Amino acid sequence: MSPADVLKLCKEKHVEFFDLRFMDFPGLWQHTTCPISELTLDSFNHGYGFDGSSIRGWQAINESDMLLVPVANTAKIDPFMTHTTLSIICDVRDPITKKEYSRDPRSVARKTAAYLKKAKIADTAYFGPELEFFIFDQAFYDQGINFGKYYVGSREGIWTRGEEDPTNLGYKVRLKEGYFPTPPMDTMQNIRSEMVATLIELGIPVEAHHHEVATGGQCEIDMRYQDLVTMSDSVMMYKYVCKNVAARHGKVVTFMPKPLFQDNGSGMHVHFSLWKGDKPLFAGNKYAGLSDLGLYAIGGILKHAAALCALCNPTTNSYKRLVPGYEAPVNLVYSSRNRSAAIRIPMYSENPKTKRIEFRCPDSSCNPYLAFSAIAMAAIDGIENKMHPGDPLDKNMYHLTPEEYDRISSAPGSLEEALIALEEDHEFLLKGDVFTADVIHYWIKYKRENEVDAIRQRPHPYEFCMYFDI
Numbered sequence: 001m002s003p004a005d006v007l008k009l010c011k012e013k014h015v016e017f018f019d020l021r022f023m024d025f026p027g028l029w030q031h032t033t034c035p036i037s038e039l040t041l042d043s044f045n046h047g048y049g050f051d052g053s054s055i056r057g058w059q060a061i062n063e064s065d066m067l068l069v070p071v072a073n074t075a076k077i078d079p080f081m082t083h084t085t086l087s088i089i090c091d092v093r094d095p096i097t098k099k100e101y102s103r104d105p106r107s108v109a110r111k112t113a114a115y116l117k118k119a120k121i122a123d124t125a126y127f128g129p130e131l132e133f134f135i136f137d138q139a140f141y142d143q144g145i146n147f148g149k150y151y152v153g154s155r156e157g158i159w160t161r162g163e164e165d166p167t168n169l170g171y172k173v174r175l176k177e178g179y180f181p182t183p184p185m186d187t188m189q190n191i192r193s194e195m196v197a198t199l200i201e202l203g204i205p206v207e208a209h210h211h212e213v214a215t216g217g218q219c220e221i222d223m224r225y226q227d228l229v230t231m232s233d234s235v236m237m238y239k240y241v242c243k244n245v246a247a248r249h250g251k252v253v254t255f256m257p258k259p260l261f262q263d264n265g266s267g268m269h270v271h272f273s274l275w276k277g278d279k280p281l282f283a284g285n286k287y288a289g290l291s292d293l294g295l296y297a298i299g300g301i302l303k304h305a306a307a308l309c310a311l312c313n314p315t316t317n318s319y320k321r322l323v324p325g326y327e328a329p330v331n332l333v334y335s336s337r338n339r340s341a342a343i344r345i346p347m348y349s350e351n352p353k354t355k356r357i358e359f360r361c362p363d364s365s366c367n368p369y370l371a372f373s374a375i376a377m378a379a380i381d382g383i384e385n386k387m388h389p390g391d392p393l394d395k396n397m398y399h400l401t402p403e404e405y406d407r408i409s410s411a412p413g414s415l416e417e418a419l420i421a422l423e424e425d426h427e428f429l430l431k432g433d434v435f436t437a438d439v440i441h442y443w444i445k446y447k448r449e450n451e452v453d454a455i456r457q458r459p460h461p462y463e464f465c466m467y468f469d470i
Contacts, residue, residue: 001072001073001075002072002073003041003043003044003072004041005072006039006044006070006072006075006086006088007039007040007041009075009077009086010036010039010086013077013084013086014084015036015077015084015085015086016035016036016083016084016085017033017034017035017036017081017083017084017085017086018033018034018036018038018039018070018085018086018087018088019031019032019033019078019081019085019086019087019088020032020033020034020048020068020070020088020090021087021088021089021090021236022068022089022090022091022092022104022106023104023105023106023236023367023369024055024056025055025056025103025105025367025442025443025446026056026314026367026446027105027314027365027366027367027368027370028056029236029239029240030055032048032050032068033085034048036086039070039086043070044069044070044072045069046067046069047067047068047069047070047090047093048067048068048069048070048090049065049066049067049068049095050066050067050068051064051065051066052064052065052066052092052101056446065095066092066093066094066095066101067092067093067094067095067098068090068091068092069090069091069092069093070088070089070090071088071089071090071091072088074087074088074089074233075087075088076088076202076203076237079198079201079202079241080244089106089233089236091104091106091107091110092104092106092107102436102438102439103438103439103442105232105367105369105370106229106232106233106369108369108370108373108434108435108439109228109229109232109369109370109372109373110229111373111432111433111434112125112228112372112373112376112377112434113125113227113228113229114432115377115380115431115432115434116274116376116380118432119380119384119432121274121276121281121293121380121383121384122274122275122276122281123275123276123277124227124228124274124275124276125227125228125272125273125274125372125376125379126225126226126227126228126231126272126273126274126275126356127225127226127227127228127231127232127270127271127272127372127375128222128223128224128225128226128231128270128271128272128356129223129231129235129268129269129270129271129362129368129372130220130222130267130268130269130270130271131220131221131235131238131239131255131266131268131364132212132218132219132220132266132267132268132364133218133219133220133242133253133254133255133266133364134152134154134214134216134217134218134219134253134254134256134259134260134266135154135188135191135217135219135246135251135252135253136152136153136154136216136217136251136252136253136254136259137153137154137155137217137250137251137252138151138152138153138252139151139152139153139252139254143458148458148459148460148461149461152216152254152259152260154215154216154217155167155187156171156172156173156185156186156187156188156215156216156217157172157173157215157216157217158172158173158174158175158215158216159215159216160172169184171184171185171187172185172215173185173186173211173214173215173216174215175214175215175262175263176213176214176263176264177213177215178211178212178213178214178215178218179210179211179212179213180210180211180212181211186211187217188211188217188219189211191245191246191249191251192209192210192219192221193209194245194248195209195221195241195242195245196209196221198241198245199221199223199237199238199241202237202241204223204234204237204238205223205224205226206221206222206223206224207222207223207224208221208222209221209222212264212266213263213264214260214263214264214265214266215260215263216260216263218263218264218266221238221242223235223238225271225273225356228372228373228376229369231368231372232368232369232372235368236368239253239255239364255363255364255365256315256317256365257313257315257317257318257320257321257363257364257365258317258318258320258321264321265320265321265328265363266321266363266364267321267328267329267360267361267362267363267364268362268363268364268366269344269358269359269360269362270312270358270359270360270362270371270372270375271346271356271357271358272297272356272357272358272359272375272376272379273355273356273357274293274297274379280352280353280355281293281294282294282297282355282356282357283352283353283355284355287336287345287392288336288345288347288392289345289347289350289352289355290345290355290357292386293383294355294357295388295389296382296383296385296386296387296388297357297379297382297383298334298343298357298382298389299382299386299387299388299389299390300378300379300380300381300382300383300385300387300428301342301343301357301359301375301378301379301382302332302333302334302342302343302389303378303381303382303387304378304381304425304428305332305342305361305378305409305411306332306409306411306412306417306418306421306425307374307418307421307422307424307425307426308361308371308374308375308378309322309361309411309412309418309421310412310415310418310419310421310422310443310444310447311366311367311370311371311374311422311443312359312361312362312363312366312371312374312375313361313362313363313365313366313411313412313415313418314365314366314367314415314447315363315365315415315451316414316415316451316452316455317365318363318365318415319412319413319414319415319418321363322361322411322412322413324340328340329341329342329344329360329361329411330342330410330411331393331408331409331410331411332408332409332410332411333392333393333408333409334357334389334392334393335392335393335394336392336394337394338393338394338395341360341393342359342360342361342411343357343358343359343360343389344357344358344360345357345358346358359375361411362375370435370443373434373435374429374435377428377429377431377434377435378428380428380431381428381431393408415447415451415452416448416452419444419447419448419452422440422443422444423444426440
């Protein structure tokens with residue numbers, strides 16, 4: 001869609017407002033809205049000014065002026081606004097130099113796609129993330145000087161089984177048994193279908209939706225694979241749609257990785273492949289139908305996996321999911337079927353065009369522009385340096401000898417561990433000026449000061465259970 005097409009659409013749909021969307025540094029959409037009279041052809045070149053110093057992780061107060069430049073082919077009619085509103089994603093630029101802002105996550109994704117072509121490895125990196133999330137009936141939480149609390153409620157949660165309430169009909173999803181019973185056990189069917197219908201209406205292709213493993217309303221909607229930048233845009237629209245459809249029904253969606261104790265957390269398994277023209281570069285005659293290039297890509301991702309976690313699993317809560325026993329991919333190995341491996345090679349089809357690798361560590365809390373870019377850069381590094389990943393691990397992890405298990409590396413056990421890994425291993429991200437040194441440094445600084453330290457300095461409610469009577 002060209003700028004002229006956008007203006008034509010606005011006229012045909014009687015659009016009253018346009019909503020400028022962009023990403024803050026940690027990974028949440030921000031927006032500002034203008035009357036449609038303010039949108040002209042020149043707007044797509046000159047952009048709109050805003051205060052960058054008020055956005056998390058961005059400009060200093062003495063250099064706060066920034067530009068939002070609308071990207072015409074992202075324009076969509078927002079399905080949730082009372083007044084007809086055009087949603088349009090923006091690139092962020094410096095108002096003086098007109099260069100893309102290095103801390104704009106979308107800029108990082110664009111540079112990754114450009115570097116992939118420049119390196120002459122592939123034309124396109126395709127991504128197909130499987131985002132998991134919970135739909136709760138209510139949630140409240142708070143932390144003060146002398147208290148800390150949280151609560152999430154779900155009518156299908158196993159913890160409500162014994163409630164003596166006329167509305168309790170007894171269909172409750174048992175722990176780890178949510179994959180995937182039919183309604184009325186699955187109470188989220190109609191809501192998910194509404195989410196999918198809305199995504200399709202917005203031009204985002206969807207392959208399937210279903211209940212996920214955990215009790216309490218865990219769900220998954222699978223989008224069809226798209227190129228890196230387009231899929232990053234789609235992930236943000238996906239989150240927006242899921243949250244707003246749930247709100248229509250008086251419910252709330254969270255992409256927090258581990259909101260429930262004793263059941264599975266929400267991951268974001270990322271299916272990834274490289275193509276040159278119409279040729280799938282990961283298809284070949286090696287292990288699990290992979291090419292040498294595909295194996296080298298796995299080698300790069302496994303080598304840099306600990307550092308990748310700082311971007312793909314970027315919250316302190318992420319590491320409450322990455323623990324053994326909950327289908328969590330904590331083992332830094334690859335396999336054709338082993339779901340506890342960090343990388344799996346799906347074997348559903350013999351068609352070479354479906355050949356891909358699945359990086360299972362990431363979760364839905366990540367900033368998709370940064371996470372997908374980092375995965376692609378790790379794969380490129382593996383390909384350029386021919387990093388063979390070694391032998392696959394197809395054995396049952398629980399049947400390994402202690403000696404075999406000790407030889408397997410594990411994902412970081414905390415956000416702080418992942419940040420240390422990124423601090424020590426980020427040269428592969430700096431190639432082509434994709435991630436700048438400033439972006440890496442500030443990401444680590446922001447996460448430590450605003451998240452790691454924030455959790456480290458506060459007492460945990462369960463610490464009272466363990467230690468109050470000492």
